[in-house]
Amino acid sequence: MLAVAVAVFVAHRHRHHLVLPAGAGPWYGALAAAFSPAGRTVCGVKVGIDTVGVGHQQLPCGVRLYVRFGDRTVLTNVIDRGDVPPGRGLNLTPKLAELLGVEGTQRVEWRFTR
Secondary structure (H helix, E strand, C coil): CHHHHHHHHHHHHCCCCCCCCCEEEEEEEEEEEECCCCCECCCCCECCCCCCCEEECCCCCCCEEEEEECCEEEEEEEEEECCCCCCCCEEECHHHHHHHCCCCCEEEEEEEEC
């Protein structure tokens, strides 16, 4: 995900357009909050301070999603599975929660990409 953020910055500086994948299907609502897994996630990702990703109980590792909160939307990947607290649909890395402006547990929307 850091690579996408860097690509957006570089494209902006060079006046090129970065084409992001189109969304697919409807937006789904879910309660979400930040999580900080110790070590590596089930998907094998080591979460650092700049890691952008989500944990979901059923979606496979690597699935690309748009996550939206208010007027902010971020393209991210599923980087963890399972261990989502009851009632919560998504775990957000601290960096993703920061980018979205999510504090505590909030209702977010997410959708698949093409």
